[in-house]
Amino acid sequence: MSGMRVVKGKVVGNTVVLEELVPEGTAVDVVLHEAEDGEDFALSEEMRRELREASGSAKRGESVDMDAVLAEAAAIR
Numbered sequence: 001m002s003g004m005r006v007v008k009g010k011v012v013g014n015t016v017v018l019e020e021l022v023p024e025g026t027a028v029d030v031v032l033h034e035a036e037d038g039e040d041f042a043l044s045e046e047m048r049r050e051l052r053e054a055s056g057s058a059k060r061g062e063s064v065d066m067d068a069v070l071a072e073a074a075a076i077r
Contacts, residue, residue, distance in 0.1 A: 004055045006043055 007028075009018035016030060042067060043051070 004052050006048060006051070 007018050007020055009016050011017070016028075022028070063074060
């Protein structure tokens with residue numbers, strides 16, 4: 001499966017339980033969302049598009065190493 005999709009889930013017993021099936025062995029990144037009481041986490045289509053674009057940029061190597069960003073920020077101070 002190529003590309004990116006967003007799948008919601010919850011942590012149960014320190015295990016992420018997804019709301020839909022994904023193929024066995026699929027690599028995932030988990031973004032934590034600390035919801036307020038009764039709040040549900042939802043991404044708008046715009047947010048999903050931005051995440052897909054960012055993922056594509058990172059896969060193409062169009063990203064900056066976090067250590068380099070932090071070093072540059074420290075040098076500015």
